[in-house]
Amino acid sequence: MMKSLVFLYPSAPAFLLALQHMRNNRTELFSLMMEEVQRYAIFTISTNGIITTWNKGSESLMGYTKEEAVGKPLATLFPEMVENGHLQEDIKNAIENGQYEHTTLLVTKNKQKLSVKCVVTALWKNDNELKGFSKIVHTIAPQEISDKNREELLSLAGHELKNPITSIKAYLQLLELKLIKKKDTELVPTVSKAISQVDKLNHLLKDMLDTSRIAIGSLPYHDTGDVYLDEFLENLLETIRVTYPHNKFHLHTKRHLLLYHIDRERLEQVIINLLRNAIQYSREKDPINIAADKTSSDILVSVSDKGIGISKKELKNIFDKFYRGNNAKKINQGLGLGLHVAQEIVHHYGGKIWVESTKGKGSTFFISLPIQSSYRQD
Ligand code: ADP
Numbered sequence: 187m188m189k190s191l192v193f194l195y196p197s198a199p200a201f202l203l204a205l206q207h208m209r210n211n212r213t214e215l216f217s218l219m220m221e222e223v224q225r226y227a228i229f230t231i232s233t234n235g236i237i238t239t240w241n242k243g244s245e246s247l248m249g250y251t252k253e254e255a256v257g258k259p260l261a262t263l264f265p266e267m268v269e270n271g272h273l274q275e276d277i278k279n280a281i282e283n284g285q286y287e288h289t290t291l292l293v294t295k296n297k298q299k300l301s302v303k304c305v306v307t308a309l310w311k312n313d314n315e316l317k318g319f320s321k322i323v324h325t326i327a328p329q330e331i332s333d334k335n336r337e338e339l340l341s342l343a344g345h346e347l348k349n350p351i352t353s354i355k356a357y358l359q360l361l362e363l364k365l366i367k368k369k370d371t372e373l374v375p376t377v378s379k380a381i382s383q384v385d386k387l388n389h390l391l392k393d394m395l396d397t398s399r400i401a402i403g404s405l406p407y408h409d410t411g412d413v414y415l416d417e418f419l420e421n422l423l424e425t426i427r428v429t430y431p432h433n434k435f436h437l438h439t440k441r442h443l444l445l446y447h448i449d450r451e452r453l454e455q456v457i458i459n460l461l462r463n464a465i466q467y468s469r470e471k472d473p474i475n476i477a478a479d480k481t482s483s484d485i486l487v488s489v490s491d492k493g494i495g496i497s498k499k500e501l502k503n504i505f506d507k508f509y510r511g512n513n514a515k516k517i518n519q520g521l522g523l524g525l526h527v528a529q530e531i532v533h534h535y536g537g538k539i540w541v542e543s544t545k546g547k548g549s550t551f552f553i554s555l556p557i558q559s560s561y562r563q564d
Contacts, residue, residue: 220239222242223241223243224246226241226323226324227243227244227246227247227248227322227323228241228243228244228320228321228323229321230309230319230320231260231320231321232318233317233318234259235259235260235273236259237255237257237263238256240252240255240256243324244323247292247294248292248294248295248323249295249296250295260273264293266293272290276304276321277319280307280319281308281316284307284308285306285308286304286305286306286307287306288304289301289303290302290304292323300325301326302326303323304323305321306319306321307320307321307322336398336402337402337404340398344391344395347391348391351384351388352388355384358381358384362374362378382429389458389462390520390521392455393459393521393523393527394521394523396455396523396530397507397526397527400527405530405531405534407449407452407534409447409448409449410450411446411447412444412445412446412447413444413445413446413448413453414442414444415443415445415478415487416441418450418453419439419457420437422457423437426458426461430465432470433474434471434473434474435461435475435476436474436475437477438475438476438477438478439476439477439479440478440479440480443480445485448535452531452534453531455528456553457476457487457489459525459527459528460528460551461474461476461489463491463524463525463551464491464549466514466518466520467491467493467494467517467549468491469492469493473492475489476488476489476490480557481554482557483556483557484555484556485554486552486553487552487554487555488550488551489550489551490548490549490550490551491548491549491550492547493548493549494513494545494546495513495543495544495546495547495548496511496513496541496545497511497512497513504525504541505525505526505529506526507522507523507526508521508523509522509525510522513545525539532553535556536556537555537556538553538554539552539553539554
């Protein structure tokens with residue numbers, strides 16, 4: 187580069203001139219870019235709040251022309267920003283942290299309200315002289331707004347529906363206890379059935395909410411600490427045995443299989459989804475085997491049943507969202523979401539989930555979780 191410039195401008199003053207020319211050109215290009223950008227409003231404000239530059243994006247987003255904006259106090263064009271304290275907050279945060287990013291509501295010249303994202307930057311000269319502020323504003327895409335609303339709606343629906351379902355179950359369990367005490371053998375089975383239907387409802391609701399969250403990439407995980415998988419499975423089976431007293435479950439596990447930094451609830455959700463399927467798609471008298479072990483690199487869990495099995499053709503689809511096999515349609519009315527959610531959780535931890543099955547003979551679902559991210563050897 188240098189060589190070719192010296193070749194073009196052989197004398198030293200000519201070379202310096204060329205450099206100056208390049209610098210001017212660069213500054214001009216930079217100002218032109220700022221001016222011309224349409225999708226982003228970019229403008230600057232002096233330390234006393236007067237608008238000093240205003241690009242085309244500012245004009246198209248906020249409605250004021252350059253002539254109407256430059257030289258005016260920002261507070262005059264956007265009085266709402268002063269009233270709700272946002273202007274003061276922007277400036278305070280930008281000075282304290284150098285830059286301040288946030289989402290806010292903007293009222294345009296024609297009183298339209300827009301959800302926007304802003305970045306306010308304090309402009310310092312030589313690190314000690316505050317010259318003003320720049321503000322970059324852009325509208326939030328409708329998709330982003332609807333995703334946010336959907337997420338809010340989902341958590342609201344989740345909470346609002348979960349509470350009554352939990353209460354209904356508690357009342358039914360109380361009723362069941364009272365009936366057992368009174369030795370009312372006629373009504374006890376009916377109430378037990380009602381309890382298991384409530385459980386089913388709860389389960390479906392959870393899968394539905396989680397599937398929607400997966401779709402917008404916001405399934406929450408909480409690090410609930412370390413989990414000894416062997417003890418965890420024993421406890422889980424104890425609860426399952428209460429709900430399904432007529433099924434036979436056998437647990438085969440190595441001791442001290444430690445998973446750490448895992449979300450206990452999500453892990454439980456995966457295993458329960460597999461167990462529920464094993465229960466639903468096999469006969470009560472056929473045993474269900476749960477095994478846990480480790481290889482040099484992974485922890486392996488399997489849930490095995492001797493039920494209806496899955497045809498070769500359908501095997502490749504069963505982890506898809508809303509997929510229900512023909513084998514299942516005859517048996518129950520699921521949503522085809524359990525395996526999709528389980529797969530998502532296992533993948534979140536860098537693991538794998540797969541199935542081996544023979545139609546008419548049974549299925550074994552496997553989960554492997556990598557030791558590196560989930561397992562610590564004692
Ligand atoms: P659902 O059980 O509500 O249909 P899942 O996502 O849990 O949804 O399962 C998807 C499909 O995979 C089921 O419809 C069924 O065809 C098949 N499947 C899952 N587990 C088993 C199993 N243990 N035995 C036979 N088929 C199974």
